[in-house]
Amino acid sequence: MKSYRLSVLAAVAFAVACGAASNPDVAASAGDQQLSVTRLADILGTSQAPLEKDVARSIAELWVNYQLVGVAAAKGDSLSDKKTMDEALWSNIDNIRVKKFYDNVSKGWDTLTPGPDEQRYMNGEALAARHILVKVDANATPEQKVAAQKKAEGIRAEATTANFTKLAAKSDEPGAGERGGDLGLFGKGMMVPEFEKCVLAIKPGEIGPVCATSFGFHVIYRSPYADVAAKFAPVAKQRNVQIAESTYLAKVESSNGVELTSGAAVKAKAIARNPLGYGKDNGKLATYKSGELTASEFANWVAAYPPNSQIRPQLLNAPDSLVEKFVRQIVRNELVLHQADSAKATLDTAELSNLYLNFKNAVTQTWSSLNVEPSKLADSAKAGGDKAKIAAARIESFFDKLIKNEVPFVDVPYPVAHALQKKFAFSINDAGLDKVVEKAKTVRATSDSLKAGKGAPGVPAPGGAPAPMPMPTPDTTKK
Known part of the structure; x- marks a missing residue:
């Protein structure tokens, strides 16, 4: 049975402090510390990261998290009281509860059969083929393309179902000869x-006409069912679960009368650009019988994906139709969470204790990685220093070294960041980030670091080509 747990990095309440908001030269603040527009512009400008506001925001958020770690350490606050830990671990707790609910409701899904395996294969529920590739380079001339197509046509004329495996030795694909051109299922x-x-377009057991793709020209033999029956059986069983799950969720959505609001896709993209900025927005993206999906709730779901999922840039680049599907799936997730609540799915003592232990370890590990353990701060303060100032200085020193790639990146796990941001003051100045980008352009234009071939700063920043956008699994968050 597939796991429904989503590794989450959920959103937190966002509050803009008056000082940063009123000072156009401050990009962010945390505790008594400020990140100036000039400093952040220098960081961004001398890096190889895109000169974009989203990148500036990513760096500012990292700085905020680091400084808040220092604030807690200086106060000797381990964040380990039960209320704080329960709030910080809401995603982990609800994920386990929903998984328990699904383990019960999905019993027997893998045994449901929508039809005979052979017929399902013939209908294209899964595909299998062998192919012979005549490669065409991206910069090939028209004459080279014509020659490649002619070669492929010659192979096609020679190919039969009996000799196709041996003929695959003529393929330009590495290893194709040894595999007989087999692409598997x-x-x-x-x-x-x-x-x-x-x-x-090819019937199983037959060879099709020459097929042109961006890779070149292919001669394709669609494998007959008899050749892949053993491989198809477990795939069909997995598909049974997927079909049953899809049917179940569709029924949940239809029975609750889910409706998207006008402009839902546009607002969803705006939220994806800055989830923290919508932390208190109660505007509706969708409605259903028992409630509604607000902008703040959607922001939480978007932020519930780990950075490497690239969900935010994918939403920004996706067509509105796909974004709307994503919003509908988020509503489904909310509805499943309601069902888990009704089913009274709960964690046992051992499960909670394990979560608490992992959280406490994460706090102490983060302190250690950033060199702000409370005991060390206390020792340093014996000479007359202030623990808060000492912690802030050590964080700044670490951050400077990180920018220069002199120290490894330290991640502040979401539960720890969530607890810190709920407990201590911080702000990110949106107008200040605009100034950062403009100043960074000037810095970039005159930067000697790029001419010398220096690397990008060691801070994570959004960007790059997004992968195909995944739909979220039925999982849980709690606002």
Whole structure:
């Protein structure tokens, strides 16, 4: 049975402090410390990261988290009282509760069969093929393309179902000869669209006409069911679960009368750009019989994905139709959470104790990694120093070294960051970030670091080509 746990990095309440908001030269503040626009512009400008506001915000948020770690350490606050830990661990707690609910409701899903395996394979529920590739380089001339197509046509004329495996030795794909051109079993969407379209147009057990893709020209033999029956059986069983799950969730949505509000996709993209900025926005993205999905709730769900999922840039670049599907899936997740609540799915003492222990270890590990353990701060303060100032100075020193790639990156785990941001004052100045980007452009233009080939700063920043956007699994968050 698949796991429904989502590794989460959930959103927190966002409050803009008056000092940072009124001072256009401050990009962010945490405790008594401030991150100036000039400093952040220098960091961004001398890096190789894109000169974008989202990148500036990412760096500012990292700085805030580090400084708040120092604030807690200086106060000797381990964040380990039960109320704080329960709030910090809401995602972990609810994930376990929902998984327990799903373990019960999904019993027997893998045994549901929508039809005979062979018929399902013939209908394209999963695909299997062998192919012979005549490669065409991206910068190939028209004459080279014509020659490649002619070569592929010649192979096609020679190919039969009997000799196809041996003929695969002529393929330009590395290792194709040893595999007989076999691509194994694959699902829809796993191959480039042109190739998949060609496979679907061929009857199992037959060889199709030459197929053109961005890789070149392919001669394709769609494997008959007999060749893949053993491999298809477990895939079909997994698909049974997926089909049953999809049917179940569709029924949950329809029975609750889910409706998206006008402009939901536009607002969803705005939220994806800055989830923290919508932490208190009660505007509706969708409604259903027992409630509504607010902007702040959606922000929590968006932030519930780990950074490497690239969910925020993917939402920004996705068409509105896909963004709307994502919003609907978030509503489904909310509805499933309500069902888990009704089913009274709870954690036992051992599960809670384990979560608490991991949280406490995460706090102490983060202190140690940033060199602000309370005991060390106390020892340093014996000479007359102030623990808060000592902690802040050590954080600044670490941050400077991080920017220069002189120390490894330290992640502040979400539960720890959530607890810190709930407990201590911080702010991020949106107008200040605009100034950061403008100043960074000047810095970038005159930066000697890029000319010398220095690397980018060691801080994480959004960017890069987004992967296909995943839909969230039925999981849980709590506002």
